[in-house]
Amino acid sequence: MASESFVIKVPSSSANIGPGFDVIGLALSVYLELHVTIDRSKPEPSKLPLNCRITYEGQGEGSPDISLDPSSNLITRVALYVLRCHGQRTFPAETHVHIVNPIPLGRGLGSSGSAVVAGVMLGHEVGHLQLDLDRLFDFCLMIERHPDNVGASLYGGFVGTYLRPLKPEDVQRIEIPLSEVLPAPAGGVDTGETPPEPPYGIGHHIKFPWATEIKAVAIIPDFQVPTHLARSVLPPHYSRPDVTFNMQRIALLPVALGTSPPDPELIHLAMQDKVHQPYRQTLIPGLGEVVQSMSPSSQPGFLGVCLSGAGPTILALATGHFDEIAERIIKILKAANPKEIDCQWRVLEPADGAQVIRR
Numbered sequence: 604m605a606s607e608s609f610v611i612k613v614p615s616s617s618a619n620i621g622p623g624f625d626v627i628g629l630a631l632s633v634y635l636e637l638h639v640t641i642d643r644s645k646p647e648p649s650k651l652p653l654n655c656r657i658t659y660e661g662q663g664e665g666s667p668d669i670s671l672d673p674s675s676n677l678i679t680r681v682a683l684y685v686l687r688c689h690g691q692r693t694f695p696a697e698t699h700v701h702i703v704n705p706i707p708l709g710r711g712l713g714s715s716g717s718a719v720v721a722g723v724m725l726g727h728e729v730g731h732l733q734l735d736l737d738r739l740f741d742f743c744l745m746i747e748r749h750p751d752n753v754g755a756s757l758y759g760g761f762v763g764t765y766l767r768p769l770k771p772e773d774v775q776r777i778e779i780p781l782s783e784v785l786p787a788p789a790g791g792v793d794t795g796e797t798p799p800e801p802p803y804g805i806g807h808h809i810k811f812p813w814a815t816e817i818k819a820v821a822i823i824p825d826f827q828v829p830t831h832l833a834r835s836v837l838p839p840h841y842s843r844p845d846v847t848f849n850m851q852r853i854a855l856l857p858v859a860l861g862t863s864p865p866d867p868e869l870i871h872l873a874m875q876d877k878v879h880q881p882y883r884q885t886l887i888p889g890l891g892e893v894v895q896s897m898s899p900s901s902q903p904g905f906l907g908v909c910l911s912g913a914g915p916t917i918l919a920l921a922t923g924h925f926d927e928i929a930e931r932i933i934k935i936l937k938a939a940n941p942k943e944i945d946c947q948w949r950v951l952e953p954a955d956g957a958q959v960i961r962r
């Protein structure tokens with residue numbers, strides 16, 4: 604085959620949906636795309652680093668967050684990890700990856716989870732590896748260590764994710780530091796070593812139904828909250844009443860969001876959380892007030908509200924009156940922020956999982 608081209612399309616996600624911290628995820632209709640071309644027709648060896656050229660358009664274009672060096676870019680580093688676990692040291696000559704990314708970075712809409720899924724699928728496709736989706740999930744989980752956002756982006760829809768009990772030696776393997784899984788820069792000194800392969804069957808998912816009347820209104824402030832920072836403010840231990848509170852709600856949530864017509868009071872109750880949102884309010888001024896002040900009885904069309912992923916995006920679920928809901932939330936966020944902030948908002952739908960499109 605002289606040349607090959609295909610598109611990898613991966614949805615964004617909203618993780619947690621209130622009480623489902625590190626468990627529940629919803630794939631959303633904003634998509635990261637990789638337009639990949641492999642030109643095998645040139646007789647001489649490729650002069651490209653790692654045989655790969657990256658171009659990029661979209662969120663964060665030109666910023667240091669998005670490297671165009673294949674040994675540093677998150678997507679191509681992840682692809683190289685998958686390839687190297689299968690005895691392939693570089694991309695096939697000459698590989699061009701054009702990234703089109705409308706997912707805002709560091710806002711809690713799963714940009715990094717989508718990038719990891721896209722990277723795993725890229726390695727899988729260019730290496731012609733023939734792995735199934737569950738094995739691809741294992742690779743994603745060696746990098747993004749919580750399964751909710753990558754699970755939603757890989758499998759699509761509204762999902763519950765969980766980690767299987769692993770053998771002691773496999774537990775040690777999934778705790779290998781990220782720096783060993785994805786040495787940076789990947790193309791620096793190539794020791795020729797095979798990186799640590801994921802154990803089989805690390806994660807699992809289950810798809811929940813989603814009532815078609817329910818839309819997701821994403822209110823996206825114009826500042827970033829890196830996920831590692833939003834995780835660092837969480838306590839190491841929780842009180843029994845707080846854990847019980849979340850377990851009671853998480854037992855309701857999939858049924859509440861899958862039942863048509865939706866019951867606004869039940870959904871509002873089922874989206875409450877005491878495990879992560881109260882602690883993250885310190886990073887997202889106004890979050891507490893949004894959660895406490897919005898209710899179905901005072902806001903037509905409104906069902907419930909939560910922090911999207913690690914934030915700062917706020918996700919309201921609603922059946923209508925989207926503009927009024929978004930404007931009310933934006934007003935609260937603006938009033939609570941000491942600095943002037945801007946917010947964009949969008950009405951999104953649940954999305955299908957990651958796909959490879961060949962024409």
Ligand SMILES: Nc1ncnc2c1ncn2[C@@H]1O[C@H](COP(=O)(O)OP(=O)(O)O)[C@@H](O)[C@H]1O
Nearest residue numbers: 668677708709710711712713714715718829830
């Ligand atoms: N398409 C992409 N290509 C390369 N790197 C990306 C891409 N999307 C996200 N990233 C990396 O992930 C970081 C954001 O990750 P994170 O803090 O987890 O926020 P988010 O909530 O958006 O996932 C970005 O700063 C960037 O380094």
Ligand SMILES: N[C@@H](CCOP(=O)(O)O)C(=O)O
Nearest residue numbers: 618625711712713830912913
């Ligand atoms: N469960 C994680 C999800 C992080 O999602 P992201 O979209 O912010 O990357 C968390 O809440 O930390």
